[in-house]
Amino acid sequence: MKKRILTILTILISAITFACSCDIPKSILEFESAEYVFEGKVISKIYANDSLTYTVTFEISKHYKEGDNPATIEFTFKSEGKYTGEWTSCDWSVNKDENWLVYAAYWKEKLTFGYFCSNSKPLGRRTISKNEQKILDNGNSFKLENYIYQFEYDFNYTKPVSDIDSVLKTGKIKDYEKPFTWLKLFVDKNGNLNSVTTHTGYQLKNDSIFNLPTEFEIKLRKPLTEFEKDAIELVKKIPKWEIKKHKKTNIPVPYIRHLSIEYDKEKKEWKYEL
Structure with a gap:
């Protein structure tokens, strides 16, 4: 019986470990593709009437990317499994009073951000490293064309023009x-x-x-x-x-x-x- 329980636990841990495995983009390239990069605190979390989605409002304490700098930004996400009845190992959520570093970009005309496959993170559980902070502080001076690229997903896949x-x-x-x-x-x-x-x-x-x-x-x-x-x-x-x-x-x-x-x-x- 103990062996069976151990096997089940091993399978579950493996599923959690690998189900959401993905390459986190280099932070400067996510910075370049983002509409906003900021630190902020979640000041409200409101669920829709059917509870299937929720909207969070961030109060921005620091904008890193030059351009429009709103004081607050809202995002709408799919609700947690206890509301939708759907659970996956990739589930994550944003909660009131949390502080986050957010790389926000438009996806299908909707401003949003990710977690597992992103440099966005709740500050406290994951912190901003010295290297990332240096990138954030210098991100606006970055010139894409001055660097050499290989596998980054932010670019098109190239083929030879010659036969x-x-x-x-x-x-x-x-x-x-x-x-x-x-x-x-x-x-x-x-x-x-x-x-x-x-x-x-x-x-x-x-x-x-x-x-x-x-x-x-x-x-x-x-x-x-x-x-x-x-x-x-x-x-x-x-x-x-x-x-x-x-x-x-x-x-x-x-x-x-x-x-x-x-x-x-x-x-x-x-x-x-x-």
Whole structure:
């Protein structure tokens, strides 16, 4: 019986741990996409007549983002499970008298904010770290185009403009010993391919305030194999890529693209995967 209870508890804990797992965006990018970033206290919480939603009002003590600075802001959320009859491990709520740091943005024309997948947080349970405070204090001077991006969800997914299939058909036909590699491509804000190297053959220099890369430098940790050399030269023939832009501001930015290249010995053809 004890083993059964332990198994059930393990399953429940695992469900709670993984159900809401997600990458919290870098705080400066959430700052950039937000309409408001502020610290405030919840001065009221009012449930709708059917109790299925509630509206909270924040009294703002400090605005971080330049622009319109209202003294109060309201948000409406789905009510807790005891009112709706629906419970998930992702449930969270906002309560009266709580102090919060909020990154608020418009979603489907509604001003709102999140918790599990956001840098928004009730102050007390989660505190503002020194690094985040530095970002908040300097957020208005941030310039998107001065940094290099990779996997951030605030941007569009890019593909090559050049015909990659036609380029691969010009690849060398050889009996390579290890015919596979992961490559890193550095593309500028105009969509021009600047550099190509292996997935370990580069170094990034990060900004000290926002912790984002500002420089991409090829720095090989080991000699290139014959296949890697030929693969790099082949990929360099794909000069044009789609421009990467920030979804809210439409600002173009430089970025790193990841590309796997292999040579099929049996079919004698080059293949790739983005």
